[in-house]
Amino acid sequence: MKDLKVFRRLAAGVFILGLSLAPLPRSAMAQAAGDYLAGRHADLQNDIVQAAHYYERALTRDPENVELLRRTFSLLASAGQLVKAVPLAQQLYSQDPANATALTVLVVDDLKRGKVSLAQSFLDSLPNSGVAQLVGPPLKAWVAMAASNREGALLALQPLDKLQGASALRDLHIGMINDLAGEVVAADTAYQALLSDRERISYRSALVIGNFFERSGKAAQARALYQDQASQQSDGNLFEPAFARLDIGQVPKPLIASPLDGLSESLFHLATIFRQQRANDVALIFTELALHLRPDLDVANMLAGEIHQNEGRSQSAIKAFRRIDEKTPLGWTALLQIAGELAEVGKVDEAEWVLKTLAADRKDRFEPLVRLGNLLRSEERFTQAVDAYSKALERIGVSERRHWSIYYFRGIAYEQSDQWSMAEADFLKALELEPGQPNVLNYLAYSWVELRINLERAEEMLKQAVAARPSDGYIVDSLGWIYYRLGRFEEAADRLERAVELRPQDPTINDHLGDAYWQVGRKREARFQWIRALGLQDDEEQRLLIEQKLETGLTDSPKDI
Template sequence: MHCNQLRSSHMMSDRLVSALRLTCGTGLFATMATCAALLAGTSPAAHAAPQAAHTAVNPARAALPKLELTDDILFQVMASEIGLQRGLPGNAFRTYIALARETRDPRFAQRATEIAFTARAVDQALEGARLWSEIDPAAAAPRQLIQSLLISTGQWDEVEPVLAAQLNRAPPAQRGAAILLLQRTLSRSPDTAGALGVLERLTVKDRQLPETHLALATARAANKDNAGALAELDRALALRPHYEPAALMAADLRAQENPEAAIASLRAYVQTAPASIDARLALARLYLASERVDEAQQQFEALRARAPNDARVALALGLIQLQQKRYREAEAELQRYLKLAQASKMDADTAYQGLSQAAEEQRDYKAALAWIERIDDERLATATQVKRAQLLGKLQRLDEAQAIFKELGEETANIDDPERRAAMQASLRQAEVGMLLEAGAIDRARARLSALLEAEPNQPDYLYELAMVEERAQRYDVMETLLNRFITLRPDDRQGYNALGYSLADRNTRLQEALQLLEKATQLAPEDPYIMDSLGWVKYRLGDLQTAADLLQRAYDKSPQAEIAAHLGEVLWQLGRRDDAKRTWDKARRLDDESGILKRTLERHGVVLPE
């Protein structure tokens, strides 16, 4: 169907009547608005493209052809938009591309590009953007989108000359900043090796600039070449000894392998640049991570002395103190930040989150709720509402809490992307069930999941989550039935084998069956620390203490969790390594002093850890 082909008015009227019948009800007004928007030079908001495609949503009027809105064009636009509403973006894309080629109107090419981008059809999005740019060479948006798509798909031969031209347009005084911007642009690609290669080639004559080496270091780190990244950072600091970003990144990389080396390098930098606030903060964090509290405190005092009215310092100190569970000090710093931030109109929401967390961890749930309700950043709206519901649950205001989750669940229906919608619904459901279990409302949690299962009896996620509720209720026969159904439906999912195997091991029953289940889980995910923990636990139950200790140590090294540490300490105790066991349990307490399994373990052995 082509818009320049003549149609009889009778035939077109019949087709338009058919199209209108299709749109009656929910889609008519949206579809008519789309037609009007396209011919007015704007884009339909319901199918918005990325920012790059919106920077020039009104193509230059001088470039637009004189186009009559014929019945044929109107029909094709309406049919395409109806197809979009019914989940058929491919047909809509092809129609708009054909219209753009026939009419040479950039608005149709733009719409085709938006549809393809929203559908994550990269090849079609490139086709649309290229046609858009061909029709309207003055428009910046399609060129930006083409570049972004080429980078994201690693089409380096085509995009590298474009990036070289952009870099060469930078004035000499701004070339270093342009190289750092280039690296950030390239970092959007999953092909980190290809991105590094482009950066190396385009900056081959810029090695006298410290920014070049910082950019190369960042690219090498993204490519998992920490040694190469550190070598580049050393070159950057040789060229500019007080180059703070390079010093901070070098310390961060060294800390992953050798915290003491990181401390030494950052301490040396602070001596040469004593006014660096960020370097002192980073050094204080490293000291705390290494449990060198006195030296960390010295840095805190130096920061307060050097920047008593710097809001950033107050916020950073407050968050660090919160991380260390020094709640009074954290609250004082965060309150001080709020006063300083108010004068300079800085964001307060991070401090509100910190103050809410401090109150919650001190079990002052009313105060925590009051702080969280002061957050007004729309970007944090969902997370804030979830936290409100969780705090209401801790206050036993369960009807209010569940009402929030219900409202949030209804809002997810507006998410266009099916995968994202399903992930959000799962996160909200799990958060609601977790809130109910923490509140001791097992019957409510069971009712919530049972209602979902009644509607979808073979939905594996509901089966698994209900099994965890029944495990909490110690209804183990029901739990095992649900988990076996889950395993039947998802035989390649490690969760079912791990959950059932661990439950049997923890109850010290049917240990050979537990071992088989956990060996199967290990085959499916050999590096999963939680499965290592479960397998270590069943080995302990079977009396293979050294193998258990080795597995649990590996699990803890991969994921320092209080429950894993409690298990590891138990095995070390049975091996006669009681001092090691106490040190391990002390680490567990620092991670989570409310851990039920840790408390039960300590009580069983009559161990009282020093404060």
């Protein structure tokens, strides 16, 4: 039995290419090389739009370069420039009829233009291996539905029976196909099979199934499904429109009203699978294909934005999130994401305005206030951050386990604004809600070490934190530093050496290791660490302290440092 995990490796192989330029006349070679190098630079900077632009120009001067063709195609498709990607897909198909991604683009384009027979002809050459094992059955099913062939569509899905991890995709498609064909009983059977394991249900599949229940006179089942999903979602309000419909007995329109709708849905769900396998390049292409068929598919716009976020493409993420109607359930969440990306690109004032507006518009929601607090804290506006976190906690009322981080963040803001008693209370509250949380243990214990209080308890906390996160350099450093404070220099040096291995570019950890080396008589190594720390340190006050140590060595007791 095949496993979906193979597709991450197979999909990644489609895009990780070493590009080279084919032999060209000298002038054309120079122009192509310039465009290629500009594209390569943009590619390395993860700017897919600019990379696609320059690679496309290079390709016009070097059209026989297959590797360049593949990369240009994938970037254009990832950027949603499918009008330009389709001709390149045709070229790729002519050279490699088994290229599943190029075939998918051609099938989607043909089906959108109503060319069902042509789409079918492309699918006939799709191999039964690699990515095509997952992609092929849904594509063939919706092409069959476009030809009004329900039996053929269901038959096309059968290979998914043998693919481990594809049962949810199979059952969802059987349900959607039968629903579209008016086969209510068969659709219900498939959806009930999918619902037998709640872990297989996503937000979108819950909407699809619930929509079917609402239209089939099963309002109670729809409500139960929405309630169950709302309890699992970080934003339970995503189901508000559905509950509002149920409350007044309004029957919704079908979410899947045509084969194109079904294909778009299929492409989105395939994209989520690729995303789970961390094949973001492929996931983005399938997301853009879904949007090519249904530009208003909010879950696809959200997925595109999240992929761009993960890849550090803030401007592209903002563009994707802004395609979501603010009045839709995902619109509010999209605005939260936009605020975060605005801050990432340095538009702090605009991000702050968005968050304050969201907080004012929805006084029942605390999330924008938490994000506002995080933004203000990152800008070192700690007093204002405390105020934002406090307002968020007021809206929450009774704090639950999931709210521990708000107390932790507010504790940091209190500590940074010299309100230690308030900070300590918040850290302890965070640990009450989430016992053993490593970050909280580390921050509180390190603060106690710096204040020379509760050292024994701090040591136990840090041992617990290191046991939970042995590869966290900051936490390992904290444990080493408490050993230093306690005069246990050999233990300190051992731990701090490990911390530097984990965080070699951190100036404070290198400085700490230098101090420990000095105390155990390794003075040459101590000076080396201080010099290294000095080169990494930006804070002028800390630089002066390190320079003093380089000049005179350590003259104070560890307890006085």
